[in-house]
Amino acid sequence: MANVSAIATDLPVARPKYGSMNRDRIWALRWSYFFLVLFAIFFLLPPIYMLITSLKTSAEISAATNPWWVFNPTLDNYKELLTSNSYLTYFRNSAIVSVVVVSITMLISVPAAFALARMKFWGSATLATGVFLTYLIPETLLFIPLFKMFAIFNEWTGIALINRWWVLLILYPTLTVPFCTWIMIGYFASIPKELDEAALIDGATWMQTLTKIFIPVALPGLIAATIFAFTVSWAQFLYPLAFTTSADQLVLPVGIITSLIKGDVFNWGQIMTGALLGAAPPLIIYAFLMDYYIAGLTAGATKG
Amino acid sequence: MAEVTLSKIVKKYDEVEAVRGIDLDISDHEFVVLVGPSGCGKSTTLRMIAGLEDITGGEILIGGDIVNDVPPKDRDIAMVFQNYALYPHMTVAENMSFGLRLKRFPKAEIKKRVDEAARILDITELLERKPKALSGGQRQRVAMGRAIVRNPKVFLFDEPLSNLDAKLRVQMRTEIKKVHQKVRTTTVYVTHDQVEAMTLADRVVVMNHGLIEQVGPPNELYHSPRTRFVAGFIGSPAMNFIPARIEQNGSGLAIKLNDKLAFPVPEARKTRYEKYAGKNDMLLGLRPEHITEAHGHMEPGKIPFDANLEVTEPMGMETLVYFPLNGTQICGRVNPKAGAQDGAPMQLAADLNNMHLIDAASGRVL
Structure with missing residues (x-):
């Protein structure tokens, strides 16, 4: 026995792998990568297909060739759209509506969230829940009563609200304000109470506490809310479809559909180009604010 | 200001x-x-x-x-x-x-x-x-x-x-x-x-x-x-509170802890405590530093008694000793060189010049 153990000690000893991953973890990672890649393919295929189609002529799109390859790449679709007055009008309408809606949303929801999160007043908790509940009502339920309200308003005052692009400035905040208020309440609630008490003792008014302390500290949340409001306004389809009809009043998502689908003729190349160009602004905003956005989504998770 | x-x-x-x-x-x-x-x-x-x-x-x-x-x-x-x-x-x-x-x-x-x-x-x-x-x-x-x-x-x-x-x-x-x-x-x-x-x-x-x-x-x-x-909140370790009774003892007063143990009350405190003689539900309050090791020549008011130490905690400059008395755990502070040991008997001394008498019911120090 003594001999055996002596020999055994001469053999190379399996060294403990410090800091290395165990088998379970390696497998967990492999599966994660597998599904992540699957997801990435699943979600990236449509935009790639859009890009490929946007570079084709109408003839090539309808030809029975490989749909995943461009044989005669062309930028005609882009040229036509970017020189088309109506497309630029939709784009401009969308841009104005989104920017103004984001501003209106922030101007309302940030002070509202601050008041609901911090200034304890009678009914503030109920009100905060109420704000969230309004968000839960789907827009498909709202647009018919809203339409009716606008019609009655028109009867009484003579002011037409239907088929005006700026009416979207009133409509979109009904979607964005409740949700943004709700996220901002969460952010503001995660800021320690002592911070506003310190500001209060330092001589700050409620408004100064909001602008000088809360907004800078909750900046990630503010950016998350901004991105949300922008995305909702930019991509909103149902309200503009229902409330605007004339070509000069349309926003991008509706404009592309109404002007590029004529009867049963689908101008696929331009539809894809228009949608791709239309997706650019949110994409650019995401890219710039991504770091903040991620921080915004995860902050508050640990602070309760 | x-x-x-x-x-x-x-x-x-x-x-x-x-x-x-x-x-x-x-x-x-x-x-x-x-x-x-x-x-x-x-x-x-x-x-x-x-x-x-x-x-x-x-x-x-x-x-x-x-x-x-x-x-x-x-x-x-x-x-x-x-x-x-x-x-x-x-x-x-x-x-x-x-x-x-x-x-x-x-x-x-x-x-x-x-x-x-x-x-x-x-x-x-x-x-x-x-x-x-x-x-x-x-x-x-x-x-x-x-x-x-x-x-x-x-x-x-x-x-x-x-x-x-x-x-x-x-x-x-x-x-x-x-x-x-x-x-x-x-x-x-x-x-x-x-x-x-x-x-x-x-x-x-x-x-x-x-x-x-x-x-x-x-x-x-x-x-x-x-x-x-x-008395209990200020001071660390906290003051000891021992259930006791004040009794007349000839011309003097004694604070009786149990059948075996009674401490004479120092002369200076006599008039203050006289009126409580015979009353039950009293607490003797003694800070740990007023329970020390006994030695040969002790000043008046320091009364020796025997204790069975349960736990000792050497702190360097002093040793804390814990022992049971009248159903409560008592803490004393002894010289680290006094030889206090876990589980061993030791003669300690209570300094009654610094005692407090407390009415257990009202919690007032008398």
């Missing part, structure tokens, strides 16, 4: 009375520490002085003016919070100057005050850093700096050292004392740590269940507690 007066202050949360009518006069330049267990109302009292809590009843005066309805910013106070409450997006200098900037002080004046406070607190080289780049102790200094630059009438400290580790706490305690010696601003300091209270305060206010148990200089509270609560 100003005096602070609390007059019959009451604070109710719905039906719960957190503070139950307290009176307190704090004079100019004084350092007063409110101390007590959690939930005793000390923080609520401080927050009422700050104006962060509404007052249910009574009056608070700062510098002679009633401030019940004055908002915090107009009370001319500065507060240091337990979790520092530094503004995370501002540098140290911006944190310190925030209040002055809101009051639109001239830039030169702000700089002068910030520099001066930074010098007092030794944080000059940190002025451009953000709070996240500071250690706990440094953050605490900045929080104090923010209070100092305002040059307020009153400093309020809400358990400022609780988040620091033990060593830093002792160090910062000294710093706070030094700062107060330099700026002499009236200070109200809240803590649950009786050592902090003893070391910092000109006067300690012991609170319990929303009431003030006793107010006095640290030594007075230590040597002449008025209630069992104060």
